[in-house]
Amino acid sequence: MMRGTSASAGIGIGKAVVVEETDLKIKKETIADPEAEKVRFQAAVKKAIEETEVLAKDLATRVGPKEAEILNGHLLLFSDMFLLGEIENIIAGESVNSEYAIENVCNTYADTFASMGDELMQQRATDMRDIKTRMQKILMGVSSVDIAALPEGSIIVAKDLTPSMTAGIDPAKVTGIVTELGGKTSHSAILARALEIPAVVALEGVLNKVTEGEDIVLDGSEGIVIVNPQKAVKEEYAAKREAFIKEKKELEEYIGKPTVTRDGVHIELVANIGKPADVEKVLQYDGEGVGLFRTEFLFMDRNSMPTEAEQYEAYRKVASAMNGKPVIIRTLDIGGDKEIPYMGLEKDENPFLGYRAIRFCLDRKEDVYKPQLRALLMASAFGNIRIMVPMVTCLEEYREAKALVEELKKELDAKGISYKKDIQVGIMVETAAASLMADVFAKEVDFFSIGTNDLTQYTMAVDRGNDKVSYLYSPLNPAVLRSIRHVIECGRKEGIMVGMCGEAASDPMLIPLLLAFGLNEFSMSASAILNARKLITGYSTRELQAVADKAMSFATTKEVEDYMKEFIRRS
Ligand code: PEP
Ligand code: MG
Numbered sequence: 001m002m003r004g005t006s007a008s009a010g011i012g013i014g015k016a017v018v019v020e021e022t023d024l025k026i027k028k029e030t031i032a033d034p035e036a037e038k039v040r041f042q043a044a045v046k047k048a049i050e051e052t053e054v055l056a057k058d059l060a061t062r063v064g065p066k067e068a069e070i071l072n073g074h075l076l077l078f079s080d081m082f083l084l085g086e087i088e089n090i091i092a093g094e095s096v097n098s099e100y101a102i103e104n105v106c107n108t109y110a111d112t113f114a115s116m117g118d119e120l121m122q123q124r125a126t127d128m129r130d131i132k133t134r135m136q137k138i139l140m141g142v143s144s145v146d147i148a149a150l151p152e153g154s155i156i157v158a159k160d161l162t163p164s165m166t167a168g169i170d171p172a173k174v175t176g177i178v179t180e181l182g183g184k185t186s187h188s189a190i191l192a193r194a195l196e197i198p199a200v201v202a203l204e205g206v207l208n209k210v211t212e213g214e215d216i217v218l219d220g221s222e223g224i225v226i227v228n229p230q231k232a233v234k235e236e237y238a239a240k241r242e243a244f245i246k247e248k249k250e251l252e253e254y255i256g257k258p259t260v261t262r263d264g265v266h267i268e269l270v271a272n273i274g275k276p277a278d279v280e281k282v283l284q285y286d287g288e289g290v291g292l293f294r295t296e297f298l299f300m301d302r303n304s305m306p307t308e309a310e311q312y313e314a315y316r317k318v319a320s321a322m323n324g325k326p327v328i329i330r331t332l333d334i335g336g337d338k339e340i341p342y343m344g345l346e347k348d349e350n351p352f353l354g355y356r357a358i359r360f361c362l363d364r365k366e367d368v369y370k371p372q373l374r375a376l377l378m379a380s381a382f383g384n385i386r387i388m389v390p391m392v393t394c395l396e397e398y399r400e401a402k403a404l405v406e407e408l409k410k411e412l413d414a415k416g417i418s419y420k421k422d423i424q425v426g427i428m429v430e431t432a433a434a435s436l437m438a439d440v441f442a443k444e445v446d447f448f449s450i451g452t453n454d455l456t457q458y459t460m461a462v463d464r465g466n467d468k469v470s471y472l473y474s475p476l477n478p479a480v481l482r483s484i485r486h487v488i489e490c491g492r493k494e495g496i497m498v499g500m501c502g503e504a505a506s507d508p509m510l511i512p513l514l515l516a517f518g519l520n521e522f523s524m525s526a527s528a529i530l531n532a533r534k535l536i537t538g539y540s541t542r543e544l545q546a547v548a549d550k551a552m553s554f555a556t557t558k559e560v561e562d563y564m565k566e567f568i569r570r571s
Contacts, residue, residue: 004178004203006223007189011241012176012198013234014153016214016227018207019145019165021158024136029097037091041098044138048131049078051138052164059167066280067194070127070163070187077131083109099136106132119183120301126186130162150174155216159207166191176218178225180206200225251530255286259533261515262540268521269533270326272501276317281526286533289326291449291523292388292501293318295372296334304342305368311375319383326384328449328499328523330428331372331401333357333390343368352463357391362400369401374408380420387425388449393433398445401425430454430502435483438490448491449523452502456480475504476564477557481513485552488517499523506532509564515541516548538571 031037052074060068077083083105090101106128113125137144147156147168154174158165160181166188169177177192182201192199198220210216210227217237218225221244226233259269270291271282275298282290298306298314306314319327334340335348335356348354361369376387389401402425412419429435430451438448452475457464459480462472474480484500491498499521504510506524511532514522518541522532547567554560 002203002206002209002225002227004200004206004223004225005182005184006199006219006221007182007184007186007201008177008192008197008199009221009244010196010198011237011244012155012216012218012220013237013241014155014175014216016157016210016212016216017150017154018210018212019147019156019158019161020207021133021145022142024099024133024140024142026099026103026136027097028100030095031091031097032095034092034095037098038088040139041087041091041101041135044098044135045078045084047138048134049075051134052078055164055167063191063194066277067167067191070191071167074127074131074164077127099139102132102135102139118301119185122183123185123187126160126162126182126188130164133162134164147174155218157206157210157216161188163187163191166195169195169197171195171197176200176216176220178203178206178210178216178218180204251534254530254533254537257533257537259288259536261536262538263542265515265541267515267519267536268326268497268499269529269536270328270499270521270523271526271529272523273318273526276314276321278526279318279321283321285526285529287526287529289322289328289384290318291326291328291499291521293327293329294333295330296332296338296340299332299334299340299343300338302342308371308375311372312378315376315379315385316382319379319385322383324384326386328386328388328426328447328501329376330388330390331358331376332361332368335360352457358389358397358401359391362397365404369404370408373401373405374412377405377408377412377419377423378417380423381418385420385423386447387423388428388447389425390428390451391430391454392427392441393431395437395440395444398425398427398441426496428454428501429487431458432483435459435487438487439493442490442494442496445496447497447499448487449499449501449521450484450487450519452480452484452500452504455483455502456504459483474557474561475502475507475510476560478552478554478560481552481560484514485517485548488514488519492518497521508535508568509561511535512539512544512564512567513548513551515539516544 052071056068056071059071086105087101090104091098110125110128113121147165148170150173152173155176156174157178160179174197177197177199179201180203182188189199189201198218200218200220200223203225215228217229217234259267268288270289271287272292273290274294315329335345335354336352376385379385389398392398405425424446426447427445428451429438429448434441453464456473456475460472460477462469464473488498497520500519501523505522506528524532551560551563
C-alpha cells in the first residue's frame with residue numbers, strides 16, 4: 001500500500017496505463033534565415049491556440065466554464081506579446097531554431113515560478129511547461145499520448161498530468177489518476193475533481209512501482225493506492241466504491257430541500273469562502289448564503305495590498321452572485337498563523353497572542369481598515385452583506401470599528417453613494433474574553449459567529465497548529481462546550497442571530513449539541529453542506545435536549561466523545 005495526497009474523492013479500480021510523455025530532445029541549431037524561422041514559430045503558436053480553443057470549448061460544455069478557465073489561461077500565455085517577443089528575440093538575435101528558443105525562455109520562467117515555493121506559483125510553473133511542450137511538439141511533429149482513446153477501466157499513472165492532458169480525459173474510460181507530482185490545489189487536481197475522477201497525487205516513486213496493465217485500486221479520499229491487490233482487497237474496494245456512489249446520490253437529493261429540523265426549527269446552512277470564485281461551489285452545493293468570507297485571502301499571494309477598488313469588486317461579485325442571500329464578510333484577520341509579508345508586520349514573540357486582526361486594523365485605520373470598510377459598504381448596495389469583526393476581546397474594539405462604519409456611511413451619504421443603510425455589524429466570538437462577556441456584547445452587536453478554531457485554542461491555551469499538544473485541542477472538551485453553550489444562550493436571550501463558522505459547525509458529533517443549544521446558523525466548507533443538511537433535517541431539537549444535558553454532565557473530553565459516538569451510532 002502506498003499513500004499520497006488525496007486530490008479527488010472516490011474509489012478507482014482498474015488497470016494501470018502508464019502515461020510517459022516522450023522526452024523531447026531539444027537541440028540547438030543554427031539557422032540561416034531567422035525571419036523564416038520566426039514565421040515557422042508564429043505558425044506553431046497559431047496551431048497551439050487553435051488546439052487549445054477546441055479543448056477549452058469541449059471542457060466548457062462537458063464540465064463547466066470555470067474549469068475551461070484554466071485552458072483560457074493557457075490561451076493568454078500563447079498570446080502574451082512579452083513572452084512571444086522574448087522567444088522571437090532569441091530566434092533573431094542568436095539565429096537559433098524555435099524549439100531551442102522556446103525551451104530557453106519558458107524554462108527560465110517556469111524555474112523562477114517553481115523556486116517561489118508556494119502552490120500557486122508551482123501551478124504557474126506547470127502551466128508554463130505545459131504550453132512549452134505543446135509548442136515544441138507541434139514544431140517537431142510529435143503527437144501527444146492520446147488520452148481520449150484509453151480503454152474503459154483505465155487508471156492513469158503518470159509523473160504529472162498537465163491541465164491539457166487532464167482536460168482530454170474521458171471519465172467514462174478513466175476510473176482513477178495517480179501522479180508522482182502535483183498537490184491538492186494543482187490545476188490537474190482541480191480538473192480531476194471537476195470530472196469526478198478519483199485521484200491521488202504526490203506519490204513519490206510510483207512510476208517505478210507500477211507496470212502497464214497491472215491491477216490497481218485507489219482511494220482518492222484517503223490518498224491510498226494499492227498495486228496488484230489480493231482478491232479480498234479488490235472486493236473490499238468494490239464495496240467501498242458502491243457505498244461512495246450511493247452516498248453521493250443520497251446527498252444530491254438534499255439539493256433544494258429546506259434545512260428544517262423534524263420539529264420545525266429553520267436553520268441557516270451557509271458556506272465559508274476565501275475568494276469570489278468559491279461562490280460557484282456554494283451554489284453547486286446549495287448553500288443558503290455565505291457565513292464567512294475570509295478576506296485575508298484577497299491579500300495573499302501578491303506583493304501589495306489589494307486596492308479599495310479591487311476589494312469592492314471582489315465583495316460586489318460575491319454579494320451579487322448570492323442574489324440577496326446573506327453574505328457575512330469578515331474584515332482582515334491577519335497575524336497569528338496568517339502572515340502577509342508586505343504588510344510589514346514584525347514577527348511577534350507569541351503571534352497568536354499578539355498584534356493581529358482587529359488589533360492591527362484599528363492601528364492602521366487610514367491605509368488598511370477604512371479602505372476595506374468603504375469597499376464593503378459600497379458593495380453592500382448589491383446584496384445582503386454583513387460585516388464581521390474578528391478576534392474581538394473587548395467592547396471598545398467593537399465600538400471603535402462600528403464608529404468607523406458610521407463615519408464612512410456619513411462620508412458616502414455626503415457623496416450620494418448608495419449602500420445598505422441597515423447593514424449589520426457583528427463579531428466573531430473566538431476569544432475566551434468575548435465568550436465570557438457574551439451577555440454584554442449581545443446587547444450591542446448585530447450578530448455572533450462562533451469561531452471554534454480559535455475559541456478552542458484560546459480556551460484550552462493550546463496552539464491550534466502544534467501537533468505535540470493537539471490531544472488537548474477538541475471542541476468537545478467540556479470547557480469549550482460550556483463556552484459555546486453560553487455564547488448561544490446570551491445571543492438568543494437578546495434575540496440576535498448566533499452562527500458558527502469554525503470547523504466544529506460541520507462535525508457530526510457537535511451538530512446535535514449545537515442544535516440543542518439553539519444555534520441559528522451553521523457555516524462550513526461548501527462540500528460539507530449537504531451532509532449537514534441530511535443530519536440536521538433528521539433531528540428534532542426538542543428530542544436533543546436530553547442528549548445535550550447528558551453530554552454536558554461529563555467531566556472529560558473522552559466521556560463526551562464516547563457518549564456522542566454512541567448516540568450517533570444508535571441514531
Ligand atoms: C475560527 O477561528 O474558528 C475561524 C472560523 O476563523 P479562522 O479559522 O479563519 O481563524
Ligand atoms: Mg479565527
